[in-house]
Amino acid sequence: MSAVFTRMFFLPALLISVYTGNPYHPTILLPEPAPDSGISVEEAIETRRSIRTFASESISLAELARLLHSAQGITSDYGFRAAPSAGATFPLSILVIAEKVDSLEAGIYAYEPSNESLTAIRMGCFLDELSEAALGQTCVRNSPLVIAIIAEYSITTSVYGNRGRTYVHMEAGHVSQNIYLQCTALGLGTVAVGAFSDNAISEILNLAENETPLYLMPVGRPVEP
Numbered sequence: 408m409s410a411v412f413t414r415m416f417f418l419p420a421l422l423i424s425v426y427t428g429n430p431y432h433p434t435i436l437l438p439e440p441a442p443d444s445g446i447s448v449e450e451a452i453e454t455r456r457s458i459r460t461f462a463s464e465s466i467s468l469a470e471l472a473r474l475l476h477s478a479q480g481i482t483s484d485y486g487f488r489a490a491p492s493a494g495a496t497f498p499l500s501i502l503v504i505a506e507k508v509d510s511l512e513a514g515i516y517a518y519e520p521s522n523e524s525l526t527a528i529r530m531g532c533f534l535d536e537l538s539e540a541a542l543g544q545t546c547v548r549n550s551p552l553v554i555a556i557i558a559e560y561s562i563t564t565s566v567y568g569n570r571g572r573t574y575v576h577m578e579a580g581h582v583s584q585n586i587y588l589q590c591t592a593l594g595l596g597t598v599a600v601g602a603f604s605d606n607a608i609s610e611i612l613n614l615a616e617n618e619t620p621l622y623l624m625p626v627g628r629p630v631e632p
């Protein structure tokens with residue numbers, strides 16, 4: 408890799424990252440999540456809607472931190488998380504495809520719940536490609552960021568056999584609903600996108616052979632239709 412390429416793509420990320428020893432996969436510690444919104448769970452459930460049109464405004468890193476914590480954050484001393492998991496097997500992981508997040512270089516990041524951090528996987532803008540892989544859906548292209556829910560079935564099937572696959576799908580629904588309700592509480596919008604090519608999304612996100620994308624959730628500030 409040339410020095411010019413390295414400077415262009417990785418130096419800005421390094422400047423805002425906590426260096427973990429791998430210059431190509433810098434780790435960014437997330438800030439304190441956005442504070443309690445004061446919206447009740449009843450109000451969030453009552454007003455939640457799928458939102459597909461977003462303002463061009465960016466999302467703050469504190470808002471993103473709150474969304475990620477609500478999706479898969481650790482909420483107990485035993486390592487249990489914000490969403491329930493069959494046998495506490497935790498087969499899901501969360502990726503963020505960021506294009507307009509304050510203080511975060513555009514790129515694909517893995518959320519690490521244990522220390523509330525993001526690890527860079529690929530730098531650059533991928534929402535055009537992602538939208539194409541999602542049958543051209545414009546809500547994916549025109550959002551500041553997309554949260555992807557990724558499954559590793561074997562983590563749960565190794566305990567529950569084939570039934571484990573169903574459990575993993577159930578669990579993804581819990582995580583997705585948490586993201587929906589947290590978006591509503593923060594005044595943000597999202598939509599659960601399930602119509603996409605598994606292969607195309609896996610390639611863009613650099614997924615391993617044993618990982619499957621289950622949901623894409625574009626997030627942004629809602630624009631009234």
Ligand SMILES: Cc1cc2nc3c(=O)[nH]c(=O)nc-3n(C[C@H](O)[C@H](O)[C@H](O)COP(=O)(O)O)c2cc1C
Nearest residue numbers: 455456457458459541544546598599600601602603
């Ligand atoms: C499994 C699943 C897959 C979905 N896939 C898409 C999708 O690919 N694109 C989209 O715009 N909405 C998608 N949706 C959102 C639904 O269209 C939406 O929930 C439905 O129209 C009801 O609207 P509401 O969420 O505002 O109540 C999906 C929802 C679910 C549960």
